[in-house]
Amino acid sequence: MSVGTEDLLKFYYYLLLTRGLEDRVAKLYRQGRILGGCYVGSGEEAISVGSACALESRDVIAPSHRDLGAHLVKGVQPKEYMAQYLGRRTGLTRGKDGNVHFGDLSRHIIGFISPMADGIPVAAGAALAFKIRREPRIAVAYFGDGASSRGDFHEGLNLAAVLTLPIVFICHNNQYAYSVPLSRQMAVPHVADRAKAYGFPTRIIDGNDVLAVYEATREAAVRARSGGGPTFIECETMRMRGHAEHDDASYVPRELLEEWRRKDPIQRFERTLREREVPEESMRAVQVRVLKEIEDAVDFAEKSPLPDAHEALEGVFAT
Amino acid sequence: MEEITYLEAIRQALWEEMDQDERVFLLGEDIGAYGGAFKITKGFLEKFGEERVIDTPLAESGFVGAAIGAALMGMRPVVEMQFADFISCAFDQIVNMAAKHHYRLREPVPMVIRAPYGGRLHAGPFHSQCPEAWFVHSPGLKVVAPSTPYDAKGLLKASIRDPNPVIYCEHKYLYRHAKGEVPSGEYVLPLGEAEVKRQGSDITLITYGAMVQQGLEAADQMSAQGIEVELVDLRTLYPLDTETILASVKKTGKTLIVHEAPQVCGIGAEIAAVIAQEAFRHLDAPVMRLTAPHTPVPFSSPLEDFYLPNAAKIASKLKDLASY
């Protein structure tokens, strides 16, 4: 399978947009201009972008808190993301929720909630609906290494296996869950070792290589769509910042960060683009477009109205 | 006497109990080297070591179940939920295993689950909830919710020494916004006793947790208008101190119950029912409630401000009640 220049530039666009938006939000956080906490997926963009780009438009994702890239690929607009962080009515939750806690079924995104791993069985349920209705669609669940300790992870994987559901499980193994290193989270070397117990294929890939993530997800998607059942993909990566922006991550060895900084997914991909002779002007055009979209998004969000107080009462029930 | 924060009071209670009772140990996420999401257990790992300050995997049901098992074997585990919102992940272990064990087998389950709860921090629907009523509704659990550093320390020590599972609700807003004096020596406060935090003869204001501060502020405003409010701080939600509640209500004849949790089937509903049954002939006005509305906790400032009771809203309700 060869990926053409157009696709390469698409990956590049989403990688840069993800990094740029999150850097911008982190800066707003430091300036005290956003409400509440601030979570970014710096250094993990290739996982979210590469996998989401491998899906059909009607496939459903259940992202986690380091998956801005997948949201963007699915059509979330930068301005909606900024408005969400600023608690504006124009955010995807209309100010009801903050930061990365959003979603939109019209764009095939199951909204993320804080309790880690809750989205995994829910994604399995989406896949179950596709299977019952014989629709050629699949679901993708995203989660971290820490989330894989929860019962909902194990229950979701097992259910998907027993029912042969069209689903792909994508793990960001970023070596830490808040301050807890992988070695204190599990007594096996890989998250995939846990998944193996459920009886479907597992893979461990380089999560900082967007093309590797793309290829692995495509393969798993083909399998799921053709009735072959689930696949588990463990993407090895590193959480390059604190758990959230308030956390200086002083518990992470500096050498480990240095080692992973050399594997930065965006710089690596830029080298790939040059190797594949993608024109410099095309790359620059993407960079310029991204910068403009980010500034427009901040501008849009800051000019957007806050919700009115009484809107707090709206929407508890469907009508 | 020394002036400390609510957070420091909780830290001291844990430290002292661990220091004097080797059965006491801690379980939770990021409580070791990191010192906990709110830094309550900072320095504990260095002092008490890895076997008594245990960083768990991300698995609430697992570590709450493990705490129950250790308690059955005679240990005194104190579990830290990173946020009270995630206590629901361990709900089954708490309400089925811990809560019902003694009733069935007459064997105690001495353990504490610390639950950092409550809003006013722009933390949205999953880091702001007040889950106390879920547990009050489960026979076999005690539920504590202090409002001051003094109460926080004395009640946590009592919770750790109690032979039952205790859900200890510590309000996140109070961590750094409540300061007060605590004695330098050892003291323990009994569970199940409310405290009249302010005397008054006109209206009884019953509340707990972060709403005590707001209620006291409202009471001061009313006092300036010649209305004297008596504030009853529940401190323990189960067992409920109906004696103190009823004594105050019988004195004033008018009651406002305030809580930050949603109204429907909240603590206030139980208190109103007790008052209706036991003090009906003493009432000069309907028992009133001021609570959060029946919605999740919203994130954006105007929404969260609307959602949460505060001093101004309490004062306005008190005014209505005074002129009833």
Ligand SMILES: Cc1ncc(C[n+]2csc(CCOP(=O)(O)OP(=O)(O)O)c2C)c(N)n1
């Ligand atoms: C059930 C539950 N418990 C605790 C938390 C608090 N918390 C939020 S993220 C996190 C660590 C998650 O680690 P991991 O799954 O590896 O994802 P990462 O943050 O590393 O991307 C914790 C403990 C939570 N959100 N949900």
Ligand SMILES: [Mg+2]
């Ligand atoms: Mg992780």
